[in-house]
């Protein structure tokens with residue numbers, strides 16, 4: 001099964017192609033394996049391709065994508081999900097017109113839904129859960145004889161995380177799952193009304209952030225503004241804590257919290273929880289930077305850039321093959337020897353999943369002459385897989401598998417190792433534990449995941 005972690009954009013009003021294109025480039029960090037744009041003028045036009053947004057959609061392609069409404073997608077996938085057919089927006093011809101869908105998240109009951117659709121005669125082109133959503137939407141819209149009614153009925157059957165950008169003929173929608181697990185917000189850029197995975201899109205393109213899409217909300221975007229349709233809100237939320245800790249850009253607001261502030265606060269509390277005597281606090285760029293700044297502020301230990309990042313190499317965690325990840329780290333980071341040599345270093349990062357990259361970084365810092373290496377991590381240990389859209393799937397690959405903290409420290413080669421506590425994480429995010437998904441930290445998920453098989 002493909003496991004996806006993505007970014008989406010919806011736009012309506014004016015010629016939307018440039019807004020979608022530039023918006024996707026702003027959230028390129030959310031997926032680098034494929035990208036696509038679909039627009040509607042008098043008919044649906046779509047362009048998808050592999051690689052970064054500018055690889056997937058050329059200037060010439062963009063000129064051919066003129067439309068007043070449109071959606072866009074950047075995608076990350078793991079093994080098995082890289083087929084061209086899995087690139088999004090996915091399209092289908094249906095009763096209410098041509099449909100295009102872009103999805104961020106993961107549907108826990110997609111296999112059951114797929115089987116039931118197949119029993120009803122539907123065929124599938126991919127094994128993607130996004131295709132299941134698209135087929136289900138077309139079936140439900142036909143039976144409800146209404147687009148919004150069909151979307152509501154579809155949402156009642158989906159279990160899992162989904163932020164959706166949907167076009168049905170000339171109508172376009174932004175939809176968020178009832179627990180608001182994956183982010184989605186709305187705003188305006190000149191005369192164009194937009195929804196995007198991250199608020200930074202509105203900042204970057206000179207627009208205005210309006211608000212987050214509410215749990216279970218269906219927003220129709222038109223050239224005049226936003227029309228909101230609601231599923232009943234039972235008050236439950238389960239925002240993915242990883243958005244604040246790793247995935248979202250530091251300059252994005254997620255549920256009203258600036259990501260940079262959350263990370264800095266975690267670092268400040270971590271310094272009080274797990275002090276160390278050292279000469280410098282050094283971030284692992286870029287993911288550990290805000291945490292390291294916070295750690296340095298509270299501890300009084302000077303902050304220094306001791307690892308220099310090559311910005312032209314892809315983000316390590318986004319690489320789908322383990323071998324690629326390992327060779328990539330050597331291209332990606334270079335220790336600044338004059339900062340590190342003979343010094344006691346506190347290395348700070350946001351989280352550890354497999355530990356293989358961290359082990360190499362600690363080794364590099366030691367080979368550059370560090371006297372001591374103290375590791376501080378801005379998130380509690382990851383002990384359970386994610387079934388809700390993040391590629392942390394195989395428990396046996398986790399550095400925590402069959403290791404306690406001391407064994408992890410030895411494996412990573414650090415002098416000391418400390419993780420932020422769960423309280424620090426939750427209090428720094430500033431939402432109650434009942435409003436967050438903490439499944440990969442606690443093994444307790446906000447939706448039933450019984451029967452889900454961990455990928456190998």
Ligand code: SF4
Nearest residue numbers: 240386388437439440
């Ligand atoms: S299990 Fe972890 S990564 Fe997955 S949605 Fe929940 S908090 Fe986010």
